[in-house]
Amino acid sequence: MKVDVLLGLQWGDEGKGKVVDVLTPGYDIICRFQGGPNAGHTLEFAGQKYVLRSVPSGIFQGDKINIIGNGVVLDPALFKAEIEQLMASGHTLTDRLFISKKAHLILPTHRLLDASNEASKGDAKIGTTGKGIGPTYTDKVSRNGLRVGDILNDFDSKYKKAIARHEEILQRMGFKYDLAPIEKEWFEGLEFLKKFTFIDSEHYINNSLKKGKSVLCEGAQGTMLDVDFGSYPFVTSSNTICAGACTGLGVAPRNIGNVYGIFKAYCTRVGSGPFPTELFDEAGQALRDSGHEYGSVTGRPRRCGWIDLVALRYAIMINGVTDLIMMKSDVMDNIETIKACVAYKVNGKETEEFPFDINEGVEPIYTELPGWKTNMTKMQSEDEFPEEFNNYLSFLEEELGVRIKFVSVGPDREQTIERYKD
Ligand code: GDP
Ligand code: IMO
Ligand code: MG
Numbered sequence: 482m483k484v485d486v487l488l489g490l491q492w493g494d495e496g497k498g499k500v501v502d503v504l505t506p507g508y509d510i511i512c513r514f515q516g517g518p519n520a521g522h523t524l525e526f527a528g529q530k531y532v533l534r535s536v537p538s539g540i541f542q543g544d545k546i547n548i549i550g551n552g553v554v555l556d557p558a559l560f561k562a563e564i565e566q567l568m569a570s571g572h573t574l575t576d577r578l579f580i581s582k583k584a585h586l587i588l589p590t591h592r593l594l595d596a597s598n599e600a601s602k603g604d605a606k607i608g609t610t611g612k613g614i615g616p617t618y619t620d621k622v623s624r625n626g627l628r629v630g631d632i633l634n635d636f637d638s639k640y641k642k643a644i645a646r647h648e649e650i651l652q653r654m655g656f657k658y659d660l661a662p663i664e665k666e667w668f669e670g671l672e673f674l675k676k677f678t679f680i681d682s683e684h685y686i687n688n689s690l691k692k693g694k695s696v697l698c699e700g701a702q703g704t705m706l707d708v709d710f711g712s713y714p715f716v717t718s719s720n721t722i723c724a725g726a727c728t729g730l731g732v733a734p735r736n737i738g739n740v741y742g743i744f745k746a747y748c749t750r751v752g753s754g755p756f757p758t759e760l761f762d763e764a765g766q767a768l769r770d771s772g773h774e775y776g777s778v779t780g781r782p783r784r785c786g787w788i789d790l791v792a793l794r795y796a797i798m799i800n801g802v803t804d805l806i807m808m809k810s811d812v813m814d815n816i817e818t819i820k821a822c823v824a825y826k827v828n829g830k831e832t833e834e835f836p837f838d839i840n841e842g843v844e845p846i847y848t849e850l851p852g853w854k855t856n857m858t859k860m861q862s863e864d865e866f867p868e869e870f871n872n873y874l875s876f877l878e879e880e881l882g883v884r885i886k887f888v889s890v891g892p893d894r895e896q897t898i899e900r901y902k903d
Contacts (some may be wrong), residue, residue, distance in 0.1 A: 484690065485807075486726045487741040488700030490796035492712075494765045494776070494783065495743040496889060497807035498522025501538035501699045503887075504741075510546045510686065511539025511617035514683040514729030515615070515719040516701030516713040517554035517587060518563075519610040521740035521777030529570070532777050534563050536578065537699050544577055548682050551583035551602060552719065554617040555629065558589075558663070562849020564673070572573075580674075581628030581682035588640070589618040589663040592645035607715055608752030610778050616647075618718035626792040629679055632671065632891030683731025690736060697832035698726040704796035712839055716755025721761050740881070742791060742802035742882075746810040746873075751785040755839045758822045772812040787820040787847065790880050795835035797883055804886040804901075807877070810870070811890045816852040819873065823848050823880065858891045863900050874900075 487504065489495040502524045505511055512883045518534040524541065525531075533540075535555055537547040549555060551724030564574060581763060598615065599606045609615060620626040625646065644660075651658060664706070685695060687703055702721040705711045710722060719725060723740050747768055750756045753890065768774065776781035796802070814821060816878055822845035824833045853869040860866065866874075888898045 483624045483695040483738045484698060484702065484726070484732050484736045485696070485739040485741065486585065486737060486800075487743060488699040488723060488794055488800060489703030490706045490744045491703045491748055491789075492756070493701075494521075494749060494751070495703060495745055497700060497743055498533055498538040499808070499886065499889065499892065499894070500522050500695065500741070500743055500806055502526070502541055503894055504697060505542040506541040506544055507695070508539070508545065509698045510520045510689055510698040511537045512550050512682075512686070512696060512730055513537045513553050513699050513701065515552040515699050515725045516613045516717065517614055518556050518559045519614045519717060519778065520701035521714060522701070522894065523595055523777050524890045524894070528680055530892075531567070531570075532723075534778070535560050536567070539697065539699070540567070540572060540574060547578045548680075548686070548730075549578070549580045549582040550730040552725060553581070553584045554614060554621075555580065555584050556585050556587035557674045558613065559612070559670070561598070561670040561673040564818070572577045575676055579680045579682065579685065579745065580629055582628060582679045583622045583628045583682070584616055584629045586629060586631070587613045587617045588643060588647070589629045589660060589667040590644055590651065591620070592663065593656065593658045593660070594647060595650055595653055597836060600656065601654060606753060608754070610752075613779075619867070622852040627672075629865070632675065633679070634745075643856040650892050670823070686730055691790050696732070696782075698730060706793055706800060707799075710741075710795075710799050712754050713736075715752065727764075733757075739803045740801050741804050741886075742797055742800055743804055743808060744788070745772075745808050745814050746788065747772075748786045748789050749774050749781070751781050751783050753839075755843070756784055756786060757792075757825060757843045757845045758789045758840055759784050760786045767816075768812060771815070772809055787822055787845070789822045789845070790812045790877075791803065791822060791825050791833060791835055793881060794833070797881060802883050805873070805881065805883050806887040806889070807885050808889040810888055811856075811858045811896075813852060814856055814858075815854065817854070819850045819852050820847040821850065821876070822846065831877040836858050846884070848876075857891060860890055860897060860898065863888070863898055
């Protein structure tokens with residue numbers, strides 16, 4: 482049995498989509514297990530660029546089965562737009578993209594509730610992607626949600642009941658809205674969704690495992706956005722960590738094999754919330770410029786900073802990472818001196834342990850390393866790596882205690898170097 486998991490170790494946008502695409506040939510089934518269209522996973526190959534939101538990133542290499550698992554929240558309107566865009570570029574998915582009947586539906590009013598909640602928080606807003614993620618998971622946990630399987634059975638009355646409840650909340654909050662246009666789009670999406678096969682994905686996946694098939698689970702967001710272990714309350718509303726693959730797909734913990742933890746050679750974050758190594762000067766702007774650090778969902782500039790090894794060690798621990806994957810090293814090709822945060826000073830006391838609260842009073846302690854000042858984007862093997870880059874890799878492996886199996890030197894599928902072949 483083999484279920485491998487690939488997930489983000491930072492605050493999202495580490496490059497998960499790219500690497501899932503690269504690893505897809507080694508698997509039979511690729512699954513999303515949490516999150517929804519708050520995700521934006523970018524892939525580049527053959528001069529084309531694709532941004533996936535709800536569709537797993539395993540759709541481009543071979544005719545692999547792709548599954549949207551029960552832990553995902555799905556917006557039919559955005560799903561339709563995403564699929565239509567893929568169809569326009571020649572990718573038809575109805576026969577190999579399956580959707581769990583237990584995945585929860587993002588209703589049009591969930592998006593309004595997301596906006597209304599954010600507005601009511603004022604300066605303390607989370608800076609969500611506005612896709613209705615929080616309210617949909619709230620309804621799931623409070624046992625009010627609607628699931629994909631509900632579409633097949635007396636849907637209208639369930640829908641009306643849910644909308645009435647949401648409208649009452651919106652009116653109580655004094656939120657002004659116009660439901661009709663988004664509702665129309667949503668129902669068009671719902672009709673479109675019915676073209677796809679709804680499955681009991683937990684049975685499908687476990688039966689496939691029994692037949693010797695292999696599964697790759699694609700995380701969305703990142704560990705520091707996990708609802709339990711992230712920088713709460715500035716997090717998303719799902720379990721983005723490895724355990725989320727068990728609950729979000731119905732996979733038993735003992736069937737989890739490799740856990741690929743992916744991180745950028747530096748660090749970024751979108752939305753509000755603490756970010757100890759954030760740079761507010763021209764160094765941060767340089768990372769933003771050379772890394773094109775603008776959100777793939779909302780277009781917002783991403784906040785940029787140095788790599789945070791305290792947060793990374795914590796993420797590796799929580800997820801049981803077996804292999805690391807370092808992305809966007811080329812973005813640091815021109816940097817003279819690189820900084821890496823090796824510890825925090827919290828209220829004057831030095832610690833290497835990730836604290837309960839990083840909202841205030843956390844001061845990063847840095848180690849400096851010389852930059853490699855070499856264009857790495859055309860490199861094909863690690864034999865070509867400059868000495869300073871090898872030193873950076875060794876330093877990170879030593880600090881993090883896990884090997885860095887892949888290094889990415891550009892956005893294209895081809896710009897990926899495997900360092901350990903097993
Ligand atoms: P995801 O959400 O984790 O899938 O990541 P995103 O797609 O939101 O953000 C990663 C961005 O970095 C995308 O624009 C990718 O095309 C790009 N990217 C991925 N790997 C590399 C890399 O090694 N170098 C550079 N320069 N860009 C990369
Ligand atoms: P991928 O999968 C980066 C952030 C939002 C906000 C917080 C909560 O592309 O890495 P939500 O809409 O989930 O309620 O927003 O989480 N966020 C992401 N940041 N990448 C993502 O996804 C994100 N998904 C949500 O910016 O701070
Ligand atoms: Mg992204």
